[in-house]
Amino acid sequence: MSILYLTKKNDEFISFCSCTESLVGDPGQLDCPWCGCGWLFSCTKCRKAFSFAVATEIDKTWEEIAAEDLYSYSKRQATHEEISEWIENMQAMQSEIELGKTYVYLDGVFIATDEENISIEGWYAKHEFEHVPQLAAVTNSEIRKLVLSNPDYWRKNQLSDK
Known part of the structure; x- marks a missing residue:
């Protein structure tokens, strides 16, 4: 099975x-x-x-x-x-x-890479993207520094109950 x-x-x-x-x-x-x-x-x-x-x-x-x-x-x-x-x-x-x-x-969600206009409340923060950031980061390494690995991005979007 x-x-x-x-x-x-x-x-x-x-x-x-x-x-x-x-x-x-x-x-x-x-x-x-x-x-x-x-x-x-x-x-x-x-x-x-x-x-x-x-x-x-x-x-x-x-x-x-x-x-x-x-x-x-x-x-x-x-x-x-x-x-x-x-x-x-x-x-x-x-x-x-x-x-x-x-x-x-x-942030607690599995997202299809073909999704657009993403808006989710994750476990830690609220996120809004036109395209999946990891996919965009394949061709633009700045996305990793500006968003994914950036503590300031995560803290700025942190949910209030965290």
Whole structure:
């Protein structure tokens, strides 16, 4: 039985992961999203970051992916409760992905790279872009400095309850 899941698409923009199978892990976003934890995917095996993922059918169960991701994060076997919580979170985050589409991660949300006029309230901040910033950064490296890695950008747009 296969499931629809996000896997690393390529090495464009930023990619530190070189695993042969790079599945998207649960975002471990901290209070410093500009460090990359707020705008990069992490691999379930090596925990290294990458920018672009594609919705693919894979021959694994949600439980297998959860156990892999949680183990690579904590270096211990996850409890049934942790696995259930992980699955619930990731299924919610991936509920609207479409087979073959490319996605980026931004502040708690998976966004298709073909989306335009993006307006989201993330876990940390409110964001408004004409185009996905990671995609724009492939051809304009200033986007990384001005937006994605910029603490001032994130703090200026920070939600008031943070």
